[in-house]
Amino acid sequence: MVVTGLGATTPLGGDVPSTWAALLAGRSGVHALDNTWVEDYGLTVNFAGSLAVPAEQVLSRQEIRRADPSAQYALIAAREAWADAGLAAAAEGAAPLVAPEALAVVVGSGIGGVHTILNGWDTVRDKGARRLLPLTVPMLMPNSAAAQVAIDLGARAGAHAPVSACASGAEALVWGVRLIRAGLADVAVCGGTEAAIHPLTLGAFGKMQALSTRGDAPETASRPYCATRDGFVMGEGAGVLVLESLEHAAARGARVYAQVAGVGSSSDAYDVAPPDPSGQGQYRAMVAALAEAGFRGGAAGDDVPGPVVHVNAHATATPAGDPIESEAIVEALTRALGSAEAAMAVPVSGTKSMTGHLLGAAGAVESIFTVLALRDRLAPPTTNIVELDPAIRVHVVRDQPEALVFGPETGVGSGAGAGPGAGSGAGVWPGAGAIALNNAFGFGGHNMAIAFRAVS
Amino acid sequence: MALEPEAVLEGLTEIIVDETGLDPAEITLEKSFADDLDIDSLSMMTIVTLAEEKFLVEIPDEAIKQLTTVGDAVKFIAGTEGLFSVS
Numbered sequence: 307m308v309v310t311g312l313g314a315t316t317p318l319g320g321d322v323p324s325t326w327a328a329l330l331a332g333r334s335g336v337h338a339l340d341n342t343w344v345e346d347y348g349l350t351v352n353f354a355g356s357l358a359v360p361a362e363q364v365l366s367r368q369e370i371r372r373a374d375p376s377a378q379y380a381l382i383a384a385r386e387a388w389a390d391a392g393l394a395a396a397a398e399g400a401a402p403l404v405a406p407e408a409l410a411v412v413v414g415s416g417i418g419g420v421h422t423i424l425n426g427w428d429t430v431r432d433k434g435a436r437r438l439l440p441l442t443v444p445m446l447m448p449n450s451a452a453a454q455v456a457i458d459l460g461a462r463a464g465a466h467a468p469v470s471a472c473a474s475g476a477e478a479l480v481w482g483v484r485l486i487r488a489g490l491a492d493v494a495v496c497g498g499t500e501a502a503i504h505p506l507t508l509g510a511f512g513k514m515q516a517l518s519t520r521g522d523a524p525e526t527a528s529r530p531y532c533a534t535r536d537g538f539v540m541g542e543g544a545g546v547l548v549l550e551s552l553e554h555a556a557a558r559g560a561r562v563y564a565q566v567a568g569v570g571s572s573s574d575a576y577d578v579a580p581p582d583p584s585g586q587g588q589y590r591a592m593v594a595a596l597a598e599a600g601f602r603g604g605a606a607g608d609d610v611p612g613p614v615v616h617v618n619a620h621a622t623a624t625p626a627g628d629p630i631e632s633e634a635i636v637e638a639l640t641r642a643l644g645s646a647e648a649a650m651a652v653p654v655s656g657t658k659s660m661t662g663h664l665l666g667a668a669g670a671v672e673s674i675f676t677v678l679a680l681r682d683r684l685a686p687p688t689t690n691i692v693e694l695d696p697a698i699r700v701h702v703v704r705d706q707p708e709a710l711v712f713g714p715e716t717g718v719g720s721g722a723g724a725g726p727g728a729g730s731g732a733g734v735w736p737g738a739g740a741i742a743l744n745n746a747f748g749f750g751g752h753n754m755a756i757a758f759r760a761v762s
Numbered sequence: 763m764a765l766e767p768e769a770v771l772e773g774l775t776e777i778i779v780d781e782t783g784l785d786p787a788e789i790t791l792e793k794s795f796a797d798d799l800d801i802d803s804l805s806m807m808t809i810v811t812l813a814e815e816k817f818l819v820e821i822p823d824e825a826i827k828q829l830t831t832v833g834d835a836v837k838f839i840a841g842t843e844g845l846f847s848v849s
Contacts, residue, residue, distance in 0.1 A: 368783040437815055440807040 307486055307566040308555050309758070311391025311548030312674050313383040313497075317541050317661055320359025321386050325671075326678050328358075329660055329686045330707050334525040336539050336662050343505045351517045353524035354503045355541030355662030372441055373454055374419035375501030379544035379667070380451035381458055384413070384495055388459055391548040392560060393493070402460065403558055410463040410491035411456040412482045413546070414474030416666030416748065417502040418448035424506065451499045455546075463491040469666075471748030472622075474498045475545060476669025480569040480754055482549045492554040497546030497670035508540060514579065516624060528663070529690040530621035530656030531628055531698045538622040541662025545671030564677045567741055567759035568598025574751025580626060581747060585634035591753035592638035592743060599741055599757040601642035612739030612759065614639055614652050615710045616685050617700070618676040620745045621656030622663050628656075629697045631745065636699050653708050654700040655679070656688040669746030673756055676744040680760040683710045712740040712760065765817060767840045774835060777812045781805055791833035799832075813839060 312322045317335025319325035328335070335355040343349045361378040362370055370378060388394050393403050422445040429437050444450060449467035456465035464485070468477040475498020482494035511517045518537040520527035529535040555562060572594065574587035581588065593603070600611030617639075620631055632654075639649030657675055658664075664671055679685050685703045694702060740760040747753050775789045784799060795801040801809070806829075810821050813835070819842045821829075829835045 366783060367780060371780065433815075436820075437811060439811055440804045 309563040310550045310560040311387040313386030314545040315382045316543040317355030332689045336524045347505045374422040374445045376499045377451040377454040380499035383544035383546040384455040387546040404493045406460045406462040408492040409461040410494045411461045411465040412478040412496040413452040414468040414478040416471045419446035422446040470752035473746045473748035473752040473754045474666035476746035476754035483569045494549045498667040499544035500665040500667045526690045528659045530623040531702050532691040533693040533695045535623040539662040541664045565759040568595040568757040570594025570755040572753045585630045587753045588634040591755040595755040595757040596642045603641045615740045616742035617654045618672045618744045620747045632698045632700045653685040653703045655703045659689040673744045676742045765840045770836045770840045
């Protein structure tokens with residue numbers, strides 16, 4: 307299973323290359339919002355990471371009118387990923403490069419069509435039900451983005467919409483991998499989307515005391531791992547990855563970004579909002595992903611299927627959440643690598659410091675970052691750390707990108723045409739083997755972890 | 763007071779163009795919504811809803827089925843006693 311295409315629209319850029327460049331440069335996508343919500347509604351927070359390139363500049367007027375913003379963002383990201391994978395290249399009238407019946411879409415959202423819901427209610431209340439537009443339901447439903455992407459790409463193997471709050475985008479990848487493994491699709495276009503910056507959501511997250519209130523300095527408000535962190539900063543956007551069976555990718559000579567080495571999912575069964583403070587659910591998700599990647603949890607000195615070189619952490623910058631995940635990472639990597647020392651040396655990035663928290667899109671966008679970190683052998687920075695929280699035991703990549711050390715080339719395979727089967731180790735990819743992990747967790751105790759393996 | 767047909771056609775054309783992306787020149791009185799302009803029933807309902815708001819008229823559901831062409835819709839809207847004139 308391999309990643310062959312990437313697409314995104316984020317607070318840092320309208321596509322993957324611009325977003326990645328901004329991320330490596332340590333730029334912030336968070337700004338004060340230009341409105342009067344504080345005065346009008348008594349909001350305590352009026353800053354967020356809104357899209358760097360508004361959807362209106364990318365999509366047609368008709369596409370904007372017929373889709374909730376959450377579906378619009380997903381369309382933008384999916385089209386970029388589709389073209390990036392070389393799947394849009396079929397000539398007019400030629401057979402598609404993937405059979406529609408073998409093409410699935412999995413696109414989740416944390417909140418769904420909240421703008422359409424609220425606009426629709428405004429219309430009913432102010433003008434009466436007769437003024438409601440007939441596309442209101444197909445626009446507000448949480449599967450809208452998945453359906454729109456499936457229609458756009460002609461995907462007929464299935465269109466699925468996992469909903470697990472801030473884990474939705476990662477869960478989409480998890481199920482995309484499982485669909486392909488089960489033989490239900492050759493290619494799965496997977497990701498997450500969120501367009502929920504609104505007084506209702508800002509007010510409601512604020513009421514949970516989940517949001518940073520650092521309104522005097524929005525750009526530095528999102529401070530994962532910092533001793534002075536005070537909550538997350540809302541963002542919006544979408545990320546989409548094209549997952550493809552190795553056989554299918556090899557048959558069409560696709561460019562491969564990374565292998566999907568393993569996926570893990572778990573649920574806390576603890577609370578609808580805060581994570582289980584023991585971190586056991588998060589730990590189990592990571593261990594499951596690493597086990598699929600070949601890490602069996604042996605003693606120090608045992609052979610492992612490759613170094614774990616990087617973690618893109620969930621790291622939302624809430625006071626309670628960051629240390630729970632940090633401890634879970636240390637535990638999971640200790641089990642995988644054989645020693646706490648090795649675990650605490652793995653570079654960990656909290657990229658929400660720059661993007662803000664893209665909620666249901668976060669896991670997908672950050673999986674893109676994880677894949678690109680492997681490609682470029684470079685971990686993006688965690689910005690805005692004034693003073694590292696002493697409770698954080700992972701090795702945090704601060705301020706500047708950090709080169710990833712892959713170690714000796716571990717590959718023994720011959721390369722062309724020879725790829726790893728499901729669950730096989732690193733040996734078959736020449737010069738490959740380095741693993742990077744992405745975590746995403748959601749309100750309700752949804753835990754997702756995805757392990758990517760570098761290809762050379 | 764009744765609405766001028768020319769003003770109704772102009773306003774209706776704007777709504778149809780927004781909804782469909784069609785070239786305004788395509789939208790003429792004799793064109794059939796379904797057969798010529800490829801407007802499906804949900805799009806037709808959207809156009810009707812927006813036209814009701816724009817022209818401050820009511821187009822009953824049973825009347826919508828009779829609106830085959832752009833000209834039918836213009837005639838219906840212009841022939842309805844609107845609450846206000848189009849400004």
